[in-house]
Amino acid sequence: MSNAKKIEPGKKVRYAVVAAGWISQTALLPGVEHTGNSEVTAIVTGHEYKAEALAEKYPTIRHSYSYEEYDQFLKDDVADAVYLATPNWDHVELAIKTLEAGLHLLLEKPMAVSVEQCQQIIKASQKSGAKLMVAYRMHFEPGALKALKVVREGKLGKLRYFNSSFSQPVSALNHRAKSGYWAGPIPDMGPYPINMVRTLFGAEPIEVYATGWKTDDKFNFEDTVAVTLKFEEGRIGSFVLSYNAQDLDDFRVTGDLGSLFSSPAYAMPGGMKHTTMIGEKESTESFDKTDQFGGELKYFSDCVINNKDPEPDGEEGLLDVRVLVACEQSLKTGMPVKLAPYARSRRASLDQEETLSPVKPPELIGANKPSEGGSNGEEEQAPREARRVA
Numbered sequence: 001m002s003n004a005k006k007i008e009p010g011k012k013v014r015y016a017v018v019a020a021g022w023i024s025q026t027a028l029l030p031g032v033e034h035t036g037n038s039e040v041t042a043i044v045t046g047h048e049y050k051a052e053a054l055a056e057k058y059p060t061i062r063h064s065y066s067y068e069e070y071d072q073f074l075k076d077d078v079a080d081a082v083y084l085a086t087p088n089w090d091h092v093e094l095a096i097k098t099l100e101a102g103l104h105l106l107l108e109k110p111m112a113v114s115v116e117q118c119q120q121i122i123k124a125s126q127k128s129g130a131k132l133m134v135a136y137r138m139h140f141e142p143g144a145l146k147a148l149k150v151v152r153e154g155k156l157g158k159l160r161y162f163n164s165s166f167s168q169p170v171s172a173l174n175h176r177a178k179s180g181y182w183a184g185p186i187p188d189m190g191p192y193p194i195n196m197v198r199t200l201f202g203a204e205p206i207e208v209y210a211t212g213w214k215t216d217d218k219f220n221f222e223d224t225v226a227v228t229l230k231f232e233e234g235r236i237g238s239f240v241l242s243y244n245a246q247d248l249d250d251f252r253v254t255g256d257l258g259s260l261f262s263s264p265a266y267a268m269p270g271g272m273k274h275t276t277m278i279g280e281k282e283s284t285e286s287f288d289k290t291d292q293f294g295g296e297l298k299y300f301s302d303c304v305i306n307n308k309d310p311e312p313d314g315e316e317g318l319l320d321v322r323v324l325v326a327c328e329q330s331l332k333t334g335m336p337v338k339l340a341p342y343a344r345s346r347r348a349s350l351d352q353e354e355t356l357s358p359v360k361p362p363e364l365i366g367a368n369k370p371s372e373g374g375s376n377g378e379e380e381q382a383p384r385e386a387r388r389v390a
Helices: 021-029 048-057 067-076 088-100 115-128 142-152 184-191 189-202 293-305 314-333
Strands: 013-018 038-044 063-067 079-083 104-108 132-134 159-167 205-215 224-231 235-242 248-255 257-261 273-278 281-286
Touching: 013 021, 013 293, 038 048, 038 067, 038 293, 048 063, 048 205, 063 067, 063 184, 067 088, 079 088, 079 293, 088 104, 088 235, 104 293, 115 132, 115 248, 115 314, 132 293, 132 314, 142 189, 142 248, 142 257, 142 273, 159 189, 184 235, 184 273, 184 314, 189 224, 189 235, 189 314, 205 314, 224 314
Parallel strands: 013 038, 013 079, 038 063, 079 104, 104 132, 159 235
Antiparallel strands: 159 248, 205 224, 224 235, 248 257, 257 273, 273 281
């Protein structure tokens, strides 16, 4: 029997933000107010000063908890849903606890650090009836959905290949620099091109090959990597990622009739620009910047309120994670990794577009972007005693 939280008509979905780092402060918290159907009422953080300062900045935050108090938070009726933005390896324990308690979950990507963990999270959602969505903000981005429309309408013809570049400089002081593969560029940045090519191709890869270099001793993993994905019907997806190069994000999808190039491609707050070539005819289209996080939150809250299944669900998260796991194996062995054929039950829909106006970046409290080092985005980790070992 479902024990999922239900929302009374006319009420907003109450969220608890778990981890008050860079991504939560930069994007999620500022975007909540103009969703119209969501509010943040609680915060879970390992830093009391952050909780106090954020409650002062956002008056709807009336409750704060440490990670040691997470079980108590779940018992208290202070939230209907959770936005979980702890490091990737901390997702599974807190995600399962949250869903089993009946709270709906918007889970940052990558979903977890193994396919088995993803399956456990999905099972917890199915058992309690609580909604589970993985935070793929590009599934609501106007520019990304327009690229999908162009592909689905067949304007590029039969698709042949996809390539992408995505890089950012990461400080040696940032937690990402010394936390191993699952804090590195493939799990951190790779979900963007992986998810984009899977969405545009409407298919799952059948082979993965990854190679890379550690270009600086400040990293304890390959910080610059190239990944090749083979798809059925002779299609190839490839991308290069780096933690030790200047900011860049783009992708190109090419068919036998034309190509579409987007730059920027994945950055917040959007503002994508497409250059499309059909034969010898070139056209360009620019898209307004949007509040991508507010948009995905608005969509998820609507699913919770109206009892709809969100599209970027646990299966979507799992399918990206199985590619990330294969990349890790390929880096270790130097060999390509075969993946079993998989038929995705659901894909992004063109009617998911959200166009909320962008928010002004706020002053950060005890957090820095990756290139500046120090405390950062998803640095907060739940103490082991506060976790459930799954």
